[in-house]
Amino acid sequence: xxxxxxxxxxxxxxxxxxxxxxxxxxxxxxxxxxxxxxxxxxxxxxxxxxxxxxxxxxxxxxxxxxxxxxxxxxxxxxxxxxxxxxxxxxxxxxxxxxxxxxxxxxxxxxxxxxxxxxxxxxxxxxxxxxxxxxxxxxxxxxxxxxxxxxxxxxxxxxxxxxxxxxxxxxxxxxxxxxxxx
Amino acid sequence: xxxxxxxxxxxxxxxxxxxxxxxxxxxxxxxxxxxxxxxxxxxxxxxxxxxxxxxxxxxxxxxxxxxxxxxxxxxxxxxxxxxxxxxxxxxxxxxxxxxxxxxxxxxxxxxxxxxxxxxxxxxxxxxxxxxxxxxxxxxxxxxxxxxxxxxxxxxxxxxxxxxxxxxxxxxxxxxxxxxxxxxxxxxxxxxx
Ligand SMILES: [Zn+2]
Numbered sequence: 001x002x003x004x005x006x007x008x009x010x011x012x013x014x015x016x017x018x019x020x021x022x023x024x025x026x027x028x029x030x031x032x033x034x035x036x037x038x039x040x041x042x043x044x045x046x047x048x049x050x051x052x053x054x055x056x057x058x059x060x061x062x063x064x065x066x067x068x069x070x071x072x073x074x075x076x077x078x079x080x081x082x083x084x085x086x087x088x089x090x091x092x093x094x095x096x097x098x099x100x101x102x103x104x105x106x107x108x109x110x111x112x113x114x115x116x117x118x119x120x121x122x123x124x125x126x127x128x129x130x131x132x133x134x135x136x137x138x139x140x141x142x143x144x145x146x147x148x149x150x151x152x153x154x155x156x157x158x159x160x161x162x163x164x165x166x167x168x169x170x171x172x173x174x175x176x177x178x179x180x181x
Numbered sequence: 182x183x184x185x186x187x188x189x190x191x192x193x194x195x196x197x198x199x200x201x202x203x204x205x206x207x208x209x210x211x212x213x214x215x216x217x218x219x220x221x222x223x224x225x226x227x228x229x230x231x232x233x234x235x236x237x238x239x240x241x242x243x244x245x246x247x248x249x250x251x252x253x254x255x256x257x258x259x260x261x262x263x264x265x266x267x268x269x270x271x272x273x274x275x276x277x278x279x280x281x282x283x284x285x286x287x288x289x290x291x292x293x294x295x296x297x298x299x300x301x302x303x304x305x306x307x308x309x310x311x312x313x314x315x316x317x318x319x320x321x322x323x324x325x326x327x328x329x330x331x332x333x334x335x336x337x338x339x340x341x342x343x344x345x346x347x348x349x350x351x352x353x354x355x356x357x358x359x360x361x362x363x364x365x366x367x368x369x370x371x372x373x
Pocket of ligand 1: 006033034037
């Protein structure tokens with residue numbers, strides 16, 4: 001037997017897959033070949049060492065660490081729809097406010113600083129005078145209020161619809177059956 | 182306690198994310214041990230374990246119930262380990278070898294030799310190239326079969342076998358070299 005074959009047989013021996021006859025041949029070779037003998041001893045020793053390595057106990061707080069870094073509502077459709085409604089309403093409000101401010105800035109010859117002061121004063125007045133003024137404001141700007149409400153509502157509707165469609169599409173795509181038990 | 186993995190997965194996917202904790206409890210030890218043997222230190226091992234669970238949770242929809250959940254999460258673990266070097270430099274300086282001395286033979290010398298061997302083998306495993314290291318850990322330390330490993334790493338069976346043979350030979354050579362260094366060292370010490 002040559003050393004190359006011996007080397008392969010050693011591996012089969014370690015795997016526990018060696019044939020009885022091959023085993024006898026291998027040990028015969030190991031007796032006569034010093035190099036292979038040394039290799040075999042080292043090999044079995046290192047395998048023994050790995051297999052006798054202790055299992056290690058992981059730190060106890062792994063659960064807490066993991067659970068605090070995942071979004072437990074990730075697959076909760078109800079919570080996700082609620083969340084996206086809130087986010088999209090905030091977005092819509094900001095867009096309207098932004099447009100409104102942009103409009104004021106464009107149509108004014110005042111500087112930004114003056115504009116800010118004027119608007120703060122307006123806001124304070126508005127708050128102090130409260131309800132009658134709000135009503136008056138709505139009366140005077142009926143068209144604006146109505147269109148604003150309409151824009152907000154349709155924005156909400158559109159985003160909810162979009163999310164619902166997206167969810168349905170994703171479920172279909174991954175073909176996941178929730179009722180499986 | 183005997184809730185099936187697939188039931189827990191389905192619970193998570195229908196909105197009860199808190200049940201994922203049961204899967205963490207069930208698989209943390211195995212994943213942590215693979216990660217520990219692979220990275221060689223407890224800090225990185227904890228990082229890997231955490232990342233693997235987060236990854237698994239976030240891609241839970243991709244889990245195919247045809248296969249065992251354990252195979253799936255181990256596949257994520259091995260992939261993550263193999264990608265690790267690309268992501269960041271591992272701290273390979275220190276090896277925390279824990280010495281639990283609950284064995285019965287407790288002569289000081291025995292413990293010393295035991296510790297030496299542990300460090301020696303941990304060092305040798307650490308010195309292997311990544312693809313070989315993971316094979317040694319999975320086959321000899323975690324007792325997975327060739328078939329399981331071939332599925333986990335998505336490698337043909339013959340390739341797994343050949344690589345493992347080569348990995349063992351590398352390990353053997355590493356052991357041989359350390360032994361040689363050691364005897365040189367003691368010879369030197371004896372001279373003084
Ligand atoms: Zn030989």
